[in-house]
Amino acid sequence: MTLRCVHFLWLFLASIWTVGANAQATTVRSGEHATFSRLVFADDLGRRWTTKRTADGFEIEFFEDVPTLDLDQVFDLIPRNRLVAVESVGKTLQLSLGCDCPVVVSQIASGHIVIDIEDPDPARRNTPPIAIPAKAGGVIPFELAPRNTIFPILADLRDAPVPNATPSPVITAPNPIAAVPGDQFRRHPLGSVALVPQTKRQQPTQSSGTSCNIDALASETLVYDPKIALSELTTARNGLLSGQDILDDKAVERLARTYLRLGWGVEAAMTADLADFDTAGFLVIAAAFDGVPVDAEDQVDPGCGAGAAVVALLTGVDSKLWARANEADVVVLLDRMPASRWADLSSRLEIELSRLNRADLLTGLGPPENTGKNDTPIPSAAGTDLAAIRLAISHLAETNTVGLPPDRLHIENVRALRPSVPAGALRDELDAELAEALVLAGLAGAAAEMVSTGKITAEQMLGVIEKHAAGVDGVAFIVRLEPHLAPDDPARLRARSALLAVGLEDAAQRFAVLPDDRLPDIADAPIAPSEPWLARDFPALTAAPPDEWTARTRMADAILRRNDTGLPDGDLAAADEVLSRSRETGMLVRQLIDGL
Structure with missing residues (x-):
């Protein structure tokens, strides 16, 4: 009987614990960005899911049980323009969208599930889906890189069967293996990701009009701090694959932009080659960072803006074309570059500008060389090129x-x-x-x-x-x-004459006040006071008749008498005399104040 009671007690406690655990809901938080709205909630690593579009939105179905989601705070920080409503039904999270918005679902290293509802992409919306033929054709062998260092997870996909399609125009010369039917590229089994061979993608020819498209991207990349980009690299890599193990173009583009902000041109170009977006200007900037020459048709017009002008410098530009650049805007952009970017590009910019005879544009730019506590200028050129000073x-x-x-x-x-x-x-x-x-x-x-x-x-x-x-x-x-x-500087007369010439007489008086255009000679014209009191000429004051004496005269007489007579002998007699003089002085001072 006792064992049975203990058994029921354990079952009761376990049921209470389960109810308490299920009652703890996971809060779904939100954030608004310029081009997308984001939902985030905590979860365990290894979560799997599938996604599909519905008539009014988007559904995310998780394979395993997900924690109870608290959706009360979803619209605290985001408007209802991209995301109109959200509902959690069992293992499915249903999103009602207010636009034809792409939705990107990913899980970051901390385990958090991140859902980005992005602005509609007209290029993506107008592109028809890739058709997957019912039959898989033969495979034309070609040489691949021994190891995909950027996307190791794709290494196992090399031997996947490919669908039949028309021959690719990549092979232009006769080849024995060209008779084998099939594509010149490999495709992901699900048909969403094309794994292209290691050949250069044909780029559209650029002109001065189209090259202006890279100015905004170049300006944003040049002023972006590589330290911040490095901190974002792990997150960008972790968001590459969706829950269906499909490589998402938006995620690839974000990773490529992260590499570009780091200044890693080769990595940015190789990553961009796997995504479906306009990479013409992107690849030119990547080549500029790595110092790789570009073709004549890819030459950037420096007149498009400051960012385009800097890219044109890094890829090589002649003086005739450089004349189109706004050099003032270029200097402002270079001054905004972070220290690490400046350290990476400044020497190359100096070489190119010296070739154009415009090295003076870099004068005063870059981080200060003396970063110690002593800010006094050192008595040397401090590393400044004397040629630049003379220029x-x-x-x-x-x-x-x-x-x-x-x-x-x-x-x-x-x-x-x-x-x-x-x-x-x-x-x-x-x-x-x-x-x-x-x-x-x-x-x-x-x-x-x-x-x-x-x-x-x-x-x-x-x-x-x-x-x-x-x-x-x-x-x-x-x-x-x-x-x-x-006061005795002859230049004062010149300044006064210039002011008088334009009719500013009051201002001219500040420089010289004599009407004969001659400054006073301090040594030959001493101040001669007309009042004996001011000159402390006390005998002259007391020489006046007694009936004309004033308070000043009586004060002068007291001072003269005090100076002519000393104190009597004996301490008491001397003290009494001092007190008497003090009382007399106090009375005379009072008369001076009263004006008697």
Whole structure:
């Protein structure tokens, strides 16, 4: 009887535990992105599933029992545009879609199930499905790579039977094995993935119009941090295969883009060759990263944008075509590149720009070389190429000679270059040309900063202003020079004359106030006070008749008497005299305050 009771007790406890375990629902969380909506929930690794499209959406049927899904928070963070409704029925997750949206289901390394509802792809929607013939034909043997290092799981598919189809145009010369019926490529048994041979895919011919399509992809890739791309690589690889072991084109494209953001051109090109998307510009960027020359028809037009211009540099471009590039936009893009990308490409960019005689575009770009706590400029060129410094000075001198405003970007590059220029004649020459460039460009604040920091004297700057900004154009520069001109500096008269010439009399008075155009001589014209009190001439004050004495006169008389007489002998007598004088002084001070 006791054993039977114990048995029933264990059954009761087990049923309670099972009910409690089933009551713990797994929350399905969501996230909204630019081109897709994402659902994620935790699960065990090794989950298998099948997918199919329905009249109003998409169904995912899992092979094993799945945990109870809590769908209450699905629409907390995403709108109901791509995904309209979601319902979990047994082992099936039913998605009601508001568009002809592709759905990608994957499981990442942590075990989480990831469901991406993507924007409709017109190219995919208009492409008819691959027809699978009923009979499999013969197989034409061809040489494959010994090992697929990117997709090892596909290695077992090499000997799979292939369907019969028309002969491929890949083989153009007579061949004994061409008589064997069959395809020139292998196809996945399910017909969704084509495993192409190791031959170069025929690419569409590019022109200057079509090459502009790669500008956005090139710009986005160049500024993408390779460290972030490396952290995304594992996830991109894990999402390649769906629950039906079908290689998904979208997942392959994401992996190819990840390789491209890493700067791994060969890997990106080989991966892209397995996906069904436009890879023309993609392969050109991959070739640019690896330094592989491109055909003439694949040459990128640098006039399409900054990203296209950088790709054109890396693949080789002549000076005539480079003239179409917007160099200011190119510099901005290069300045946005992360440090690791800059370290990888800067030397090649410098070589190509030097060949085009435009190496000055890289001046001041890249991460700072001195990253220590001591920010004071070192008294050397700090690794700066002296040829680049002379080129920058020469460029400024040419524009200053013709009197035209130089390019603002070049001025900023020269200002950034100056701290690494060693002190001496070269730096003095750079400062002189830079001062003229700032005046021609109308940068009064930057010009005044050069004077205040001692890079150039106020008199030198005034000469530059008189040369390039006479009249009203020089007023903003001249008024900023006043604090830096000594009171006896003859340059003050020149500045005053320039302001008077444009009718600014009040401003001119700040530089010189004498009407005879002559500055005062400090040594020959000392201040001569007219009031004896201010000059502390107390005997002159007390010389006045007693009936004309004022509070000042009485204070002067008390001071003179105190100075003429000492204190009496003895401590008590001396203390009494000090107190008496103190009371008298206090009374006289009160009279001074009252104006008596």
